[in-house]
Amino acid sequence: MTTETKTATPGKGISRRSLLKTGAAAVGAIAGSGAITGFPTIWAQNPITLRQFGTGVSNINAIAEKCKEDLGITLEMTATDSDAAAQRAVTQPDSYDIADIEYWIAKKVFPTGVMQPMDVSKIKYYDKIVPLFINGKLKPDSVVAQGTAPHTVGFVDAQDSKTFAKEPTQWMTLIPTIYNADTLGIRPDLVGREITTWADIMDPAFKGKTAILNIPSIGIMDAAMIMEAMGNIKYADKGNMTKDEIDQTIDFLIKAKQDGQFRAFWKSFDESVNLMASGEVVIQSMWSPAVAAVRSKGIACKYQPLKEGYRAWGGGLGLAAHLQGAQLDAAYEYINWYLSGWVGAYLNRQGYYSAAMETAKAHMSEDEWGFWVEGKPAKGDILSPEGKVMEKAGAVRDGGSFEERMGKVACWNSVMDEDRYMVRRWNEFIAA
């Protein structure tokens, strides 16, 4: 209750304790802010600050600037890595208003009761949200992917419920923001043959010229895609392996490592770029901006679509449980603005995807929409949101259109029940 007074006193540095001391003042402020709710245009006169922390859009200052310009709402953004984000979401629920977290983090965080679901009737563009986040199917005939698929943690039964609903309800946990489909990056000039499957990374021809990423929770998923593609194992759910499945996967990785299949294991974005650009590796796990970075050096690099499908990831915005009154209204307004198109176009131009594709379309040129979303050859140069040339005219996006890419998701990044065991075994793999 007391933290809600932050509406009346924007700015940092008010501890919970000092607020409790001034309990009487808080009551007054609550009454005051309750009166404000009727007037949504008040933000300019009575500036609202929303504190947002997390992994995805919280890294993009342009969004905060545009939000200030359009809504008068100040966004205070803090970027962290995903493990720290999960911890902060749970342990310091009063330190943020909006959590920008990935879906697998929501699976850990939401049941602890530090967040509140959003009423979809207040989300103006709810029916524009890509169905992938509603029922898990991009198209009616799509197969639901394994792992922590967003729709499985996207809804709860009631406003005060902490358990995820099996069907879409009126209460949504996260509004999807950034999401994408990951695959292997290759050097088409050096692999010397067609790459079609995740299993190709284990081809003896590429011995000592491959790399996978050394971030356990994601690396294990790439390993699972490889294992299954090779026909070594059939997982019940890649995103939630049993101890036995973890053992088999790690043992396989250890053997491949000892046979010298890998050149390196990368941890950060720039490492993956350098490995690829220098020719140390010719095929490796990669993220889409890294592929763009290699290409911007004038080196051929392809984000190769593979027949088993993609490993997808996605994040979204959720509301802290303590949001109330004017601040809650501001948060809804921010989210409605967020889905209204400008941000979506911005994210699409970065090579990610936005939650409400239709609204984003209006903010993109026909050529941009054709290149990024429809998979058509670019008619002119394709620019990044910062105005840098990303692709020359005639280029086609690797993997093709939005539907082709997001329609072939095999699994989502996830959190396993045997998480701790998996991390321990992963460390054994690195030490082996």
Place this chain on the structure above:
Amino acid sequence: MATVASTEPNETSGRTRSRSLGWPVAAISYLQATPLLLILGFFFILPILTIVVVSFWDYDFAGLYPDFLTMNYTDTLGSWVTWKTYLNTLKFTVLTWALTLVIGFWVAYFLAFHIRTTTMQMVLFLVCTVPFLTSNIIRMISWIPVLGRNGLVNSALIKLGVIPEPIEWLLYSDFAVVLALVHLNTLFMVTPIFNTLMRIDRSLIEAARDCGASGSQILWNVILPLAKPGMAIGSIFVVTLVMADFSTVQVMSGGQSASVALMMKNQMSLLQYPAAAANAVVLLVVVLLMVAAILRVVDIRKEL
């Protein structure tokens, strides 16, 4: 009577007090030591105590729970990964130590005995420190384009026709790790050894020569024993630095090799602080034992 008897010694001590500006001698010493005690207590002892305390706590992804569990230690010490990682780290330490000792000694020896003027000695010594004007990370990473598959060494050797195809083990290997560690740490050997060599009384060498000792005998029987304290100090620097290294091992091995500190960093990035704390305590004990062993072999205070 009793009171009189007791006042007497008081008077004596009072006299002592007045001689030392009204303070007991012991109090002054303690007072002089207080600033250091406060600094060390606050910035050194307190954090270490915190680490020790936290190493017994329980944890999950969301937080730390005060407790007294030995789980973190049994997990750490009971896993073959820990043992293997320690062995690996020790291997890097021993190799780096041996190489930096030999190289560092010869550089220091050259500076101390073959350069005649003090000015030139200082100039050359400063030249040794030039690489330290850039950061550790940059000096390490600059090896990558040199050693890589298409790097300077490989492309030069191929062009000269020495090798038909690139040597793979130059980069992302134990070789690369040790090379970078030696490169980064040799100066820590050179400095203290140079310092002790400069203090050696030159007449000792003349005396040895007069007694008919050969150059190698002088080196072995006079210079080396006298250089021991410097070598010990350098060894302490190198051993502690290499045992605690994580970035060099990760970058130069391409993430293929593990070190103790890297293991800790992995745990911390997953917010498993108590496990990392337990690991830190174990590492601290191991390193202290190693330093104690060095000090047992060489009495560094003898020459300071």
